[in-house]
Amino acid sequence: MKLFGxxxxxxxxxxxxxxxxxxxHISQRLAMEHKxxxxxxxxxxxxxxxxENLDVQTLLGSGSSPMILDQAGISDADILxxxxxxxxxxxxxxxxxxxLSPKTLKLARIRNEEYTxxxxxxxxxxxxxxxxxxxxxxVVKTIDRLLSLPGAVESSDFxxxxxxxxxxxxxxGEMIGTPMTHVREKVSGMSLIIGAIVREExxxxxxxxxxxxxxxxxxxxxxxxxxxxxxxxxxxxxxxIKSILIVGGGNIGLRLxxxxxxxxxxxxxxxxxxxxxxxxxxKLDTTLVLQGDGTDxxxxxxxxxxxxxxVVSLTGDEETNILSCLLAKSLGARKAITRVNxxxxxxxxxxxxxxxxxxxxxxxxxxxxxxxxxxxxxSSVSIKGEEAEAMEAIAQENSEIVGKPLRLLDFPKGALILxxxxxxxxxxxxxxxxxxxxxRIVILSTRQTVSKVEQALMVKLEYY
Numbered sequence: 001m002k003l004f005g006x007x008x009x010x011x012x013x014x015x016x017x018x019x020x021x022x023x024x025h026i027s028q029r030l031a032m033e034h035k036x037x038x039x040x041x042x043x044x045x046x047x048x049x050x051x052e053n054l055d056v057q058t059l060l061g062s063g064s065s066p067m068i069l070d071q072a073g074i075s076d077a078d079i080l081x082x083x084x085x086x087x088x089x090x091x092x093x094x095x096x097x098x099x100l101s102p103k104t105l106k107l108a109r110i111r112n113e114e115y116t117x118x119x120x121x122x123x124x125x126x127x128x129x130x131x132x133x134x135x136x137x138x139v140v141k142t143i144d145r146l147l148s149l150p151g152a153v154e155s156s157d158f159x160x161x162x163x164x165x166x167x168x169x170x171x172x173g174e175m176i177g178t179p180m181t182h183v184r185e186k187v188s189g190m191s192l193i194i195g196a197i198v199r200e201e202x203x204x205x206x207x208x209x210x211x212x213x214x215x216x217x218x219x220x221x222x223x224x225x226x227x228x229x230x231x232x233x234x235x236x237x238x239x240x241i242k243s244i245l246i247v248g249g250g251n252i253g254l255r256l257x258x259x260x261x262x263x264x265x266x267x268x269x270x271x272x273x274x275x276x277x278x279x280x281x282x283k284l285d286t287t288l289v290l291q292g293d294g295t296d297x298x299x300x301x302x303x304x305x306x307x308x309x310x311v312v313s314l315t316g317d318e319e320t321n322i323l324s325c326l327l328a329k330s331l332g333a334r335k336a337i338t339r340v341n342x343x344x345x346x347x348x349x350x351x352x353x354x355x356x357x358x359x360x361x362x363x364x365x366x367x368x369x370x371x372x373x374x375x376x377x378x379s380s381v382s383i384k385g386e387e388a389e390a391m392e393a394i395a396q397e398n399s400e401i402v403g404k405p406l407r408l409l410d411f412p413k414g415a416l417i418l419x420x421x422x423x424x425x426x427x428x429x430x431x432x433x434x435x436x437x438x439x440r441i442v443i444l445s446t447r448q449t450v451s452k453v454e455q456a457l458m459v460k461l462e463y464y
Contacts, residue, residue, distance in 0.1 A: 012030075013036045013037075013073070013076060013077045013078050014081060015039075015077045015079070016037060016081045017041075017064075017084060018063065018084035018109075019043065021342070022365060023050075023083050023084075024046075026081060026083065027039050031055050037054075037056035038056065038057045038072045040063040040072055041060070042061060047059075064089045066099070075100060078104065079371065079372055081107050082109065083133075084109070090110060091115070091122070094128070098128040105371060107368060107371055108131075111136055111251070116137075133364050133367045133368065135360035136360060138363035138364070139314075139359075140259055144259065145157070149227065149231065150238035150309075150335070153356065156390060158221075159426075162223060162224055163418075164224050164227050165219060165220070165221045165381075165442070166220055166230070167198075168217070169236075170215065170216045170234055173233065173236075174186060174235070176235075178211065179208070179209060179212075180207065180208050181209070187226075190223075191223055192221070192226070192428065193222075193429075194218060194220045195220065196218075197217070198216065198217035198218075199216050219383060220234075221428075221442060223426050239309070241309045243267075243307065243308050244268070244309065244311075245268045245308045245310070245312070246267065246313075247311065247312070247321070248320075249276050250315065250316060252339070253269060253271070256312065256314065257287045268287065269287050270293070272293055274291050277289050277291045294313060295327060297327060306332030310336070311328035311337070312336075312337045314339045316341075318341055318342060321340065326352065335356065338356070339358055340358070341359060341360065341361060346359070346362075373393075376395075376457065377391050377393045377454075378392050378394060383444075387447060389450055390418070391442070393441055393457050394439070394440055394441075395435050395437055396457070405434055406432075411456060412449040412453060414446040414449035421440035
């Protein structure tokens, strides 16, 4: 007997297998957007946390059990998210979900490279996993984007890399004191739009009378070819990256060191475990592997951390990561990037002076979001933790946003169309811009208005 069914014809139903940090936060996002969510987990304490804090349904049991999946209502679920810490549980859950409901889109969090090497097999008719999410790979991509723009705090790509959305801390430069109405005068000849400002931990979707202030974190969108000039205008001038110290030789540390070798960076890697150091030395070519503690001041000084362009701390322990980054910066390292697992730590990390942080869990959520969005959303990324979301979508012929000037659209307050990509042309929109069918659009939205943005993107016949 099924316990849960679809609440309404237009309600997106999502079954989440796993009530850990990723399961909790993706369920929280979906519940805020009034989607129907069922969370499955074997741990009653994890489910209690879910039920006490979120307006979702919970089911005690294993998500790899066909009986439990059937009780959760898999037959009429739109999406299954298998996001437990066990790759095997996630794969088995998708196999049984495919047997019971082939039409349900299945996404699985899988970290073991032995599995991810067989993506084609995982996507065949037997397993039919629509997307394999490897957070470790996404973290490496995030770090690469940060290092490719040394002056930026955050960086995301849209439209196959044609558009960059960049977050910069404005500490100097000619943009300080500039009202939104005069921003384009400062960047004559280039396309730029400011999508959000974070001031004293408060997110602002700017209006015409808003002014850029010192220490603001400003998110702007522009064409890739103009990024370096924009960083200069915002006063973000930084030398290129050459030398890097990685603290932590786990899976992510190894993956990142291999990537840096291919990029030609001079890389050192610090790992506590002597046996792991031997393994790392066998797997890496030019990286210097050091056995030691990333929070050992004497060791860092001996390895000339003061001359390092970047220190990246990627151990599984937040406290170690934060301490090693703070120590490295105090000793003279130019930039520090820390891995943070607990979402509650993200604002604290910024407050104590570490501007750059990465999270495997946030990377997993970003990978998932584009698949749970209504309308033709093809990519999505959270900014400022999870307070806002930038999404790239394809405008559909019968959607609300097509065919009339933007100033006449009933577009939700708290959302902004950053740019329109039409063929090879990139348009920074004005009130007179008209979106055509099949245009790519990049939208920034606060999390409170995401569901309204989804409605605007959907074909009118899809909802009632």
